[in-house]
Amino acid sequence: MGTEGDNVRVIAGRYRLEARIGRGGMGVVWRAADQLLGRQVAVKELCLDESLSADEGRTQRERSLREARAVAQLRHPHIIVVHDVVEDDERPYIVMELIVGGSLADRIATAGPVDAAEAARIGVDLLGALRHAHDAGVLHRDLKPANVLMEAATGRVVLTDFGIAQVAGATTLTENGAFVGSPEYTAPERMSGARTGPESDLWSLGALLCTALSGESPFRRDSLGGILHAVVVDEVRPPAQAEPLLPVVRGLLERDPDRRLGAVEAEGMLRAFRETGRTPHVGTGYTPTRRDVPTRGRVPAPSVPPAPPAGTGPSAPETPAAGPPRRHSARSMLVAAALVAAMAGAGLSAAALLMRDSGDGGDPPARSAPRGAARTTPSSAAPSTSGPALPTPTVTVTRSSGASPASRAVPEGYRLARDPGGFTLAVPEGFTREPQGERVFYLSPGSAFRLGIKIAAPRSGGPLAVMRRSAAGGPSTNPGYRDGRVTATTRGTDPAALWEFSWDGFTRTEGARHTYDLCWEQDGRMYDVWVSAPVGRVAEAKRYFDVAVDSFEPS
Incomplete structure (x- = not known):
């Protein structure tokens, strides 16, 4: 049982929670002291659904602990180190290394967007982290600037918050019909409920790079329905600031996951940019494979589509006169609204309807x-x-x-x-x-x-x-x-x-x-x-x- 006194709580008889330093959808993060080893750590207290029955709550805790232990097996310089996974008073906690420094989101908010060289550095480090996780059968599923830490003393990039990660072969804590993740950074195939694989994390990285370079996700809209429509249907338009890294960004934001740029090739292209100041175009050695769960082999990379031809846009053709009013926008937004209901727990894969009704027909x-x-x-x-x-x-x-x-x-x-x-x-x-x-x-x-x-x-x-x-x-x-x-x-x-x-x-x-x-x-x-x-x-x-x-x- 945890003990509490003078605003200090000790869990598992070892970790003294001293101050809350962060909060997210999956839990609260505390700065804490490891009293056994005499070091500062970060402790994530996972939130549990209080509406569940006792048996359901127990199953949820077991799943969250199992997944946390799988993440704890990952050892990579750009992945947060998980020291321990404990349970106290029937609540799971993840004990991690304490990174002194804010997130990439904090950096963008306070200092503005980064330049292409810094974005390439961040991208290389994150790709290395993702490849390591994917090789171990772990997907992140919530890659966004808020989940990338920037160590103040060294500038080290650290991927954190695998709170909704999916371990290959396991039914995860969050796979209960509810939508998880951040819509602005969620791949279209995940929106549709069709599949989730390593490629989905790579889409998220493409959106993250755009945000780092411009200060805003290319899929940001005024409403959730607008975001879903932008991710699934609208033309993908990277910001002007992404021009130096455009082949990588466009390759990662390819809607077809089987043709999306792979981690190995994307990392190579970003390294080439750091060395030469130019981003090479994709080679021709790619043979895509279909994966519904992460594999332990490294993922090859597809070709990168070029920027759309000049003049591409939604305006009507020159001839003949315009036909009946377009039905697409209203219809798509209605379907997107249905997805909002799904995310509230209805279990409806409305994004799949959005994709089919407004796309391929x-x-x-x-x-x-x-x-x-x-x-x-x-x-x-x-x-x-x-x-x-x-x-x-x-x-x-x-x-x-x-x-x-x-x-x-x-x-x-x-x-x-x-x-x-x-x-x-x-x-x-x-x-x-x-x-x-x-x-x-x-x-x-x-x-x-x-x-x-x-x-x-x-x-x-x-x-x-x-x-x-x-x-x-x-x-x-x-x-x-x-x-x-x-x-x-x-x-x-x-x-x-x-x-x-x-x-x-x-x-x-x-x-x-x-x-x-x-x-x-x-x-x-x-x-x-x-x-x-x-x-x-x-x-x-x-x-x-x-x-x-x-x-x-x-x-």
Whole structure:
């Protein structure tokens, strides 16, 4: 039992709590004296849910102690040292080294943003800490400036507060249906409830670097719903101050976790910047793997997407006149509001609804994007929605003549859209433009047909590898995924790949759908054009697809 007197409390018969030095969502931090070894320490008193039953409270304590002991096994110069884990009066405590100095958040608040060299130093130290933790099967899950300590005497960067960390193979204290972490620094795949892995911590690091450089998270908004919308849907816009480290920041803030920049490569790029003053671009040796729990092997790094083309924005295309009012913002914010209810304990994964309703519409959710044009021959019949895989499609790719897009004949029933995203293509009359994050969609009335476009940097392995990786993730991104087939082809002399598949749609009302997706590489860029439609209307969808890819040109 703890003893108390003269405002001093001793726990576990050893640690005298002297002054409260911090407080967070997971507990109170005290400066304390270790009376056995005669040293100053920090003691974190973990908060417990008082509404739980005795059995539930006991289970919560056991889980928190088990996780704390796992973190205590970590030994790294940039991870807080955990000296002891104790229980006193049925309450768990974590005894840690005492760092004299404030957090990175304190430093930013008092002295302003740091320069690129200091941000690179902080990033290198944190990446080393994260790699060590991930190799041990521990995720942090709440990486933010407030959880990074800066030792005053040495400038040492110390990652702390693994209070909501997840140990591989364990059900954690916080995994009870409630949202945990800081939304401005939480990866989109965690928002959706789809997965949490080492890549999620790396996204958080990307947001942290932006904050360190500019003084504010790029996802800060006036409301929780706004933050969720910014993380999951809006175009990611690093601050101007991030320009020297932009390849690293953009790589870490890649929404597709399988293409996110890995810790090893990010650390190498930041070290190169510290040595040369220049940040190299990502190499081409990356082969992504899918992980739902942390692995003990080091994580390779994907390619870094470049800054979006000049002029990219949400404004309507130049031609024709604007269609019906956009529904995206209101709809997305309503779904985000539902997520707030989930975070209050409703258990609803509303962020998943936000991602699907405002993003992919049943199309490949996060892939390398496109610029260029190609054509495929229509299938002779609608694909089946079950049974064996589709036969390998025959693909013929044509290249339009040298005439400019504006001078080419547009098929009857179509219009030529000059998109502010940096491309031109023919879309059916009545389709309206709806930018959704890193993609641009043209939707039919009622959204039965969804034509999507994305532009990105080349990826390792080229279009065929990109499509195969996307197909491998098809079951996790497209409910009821089936009959998938990836075929290598070319567009003129440019490499390309066609991915075709069926799936169940996002809702029962929507019903089964079929998707055609062509990805190709041209002039140092990668382009992706896809069309999804109800399975009973694939012939019409194939015509839309052929016209779109044939007429597509970068502007």
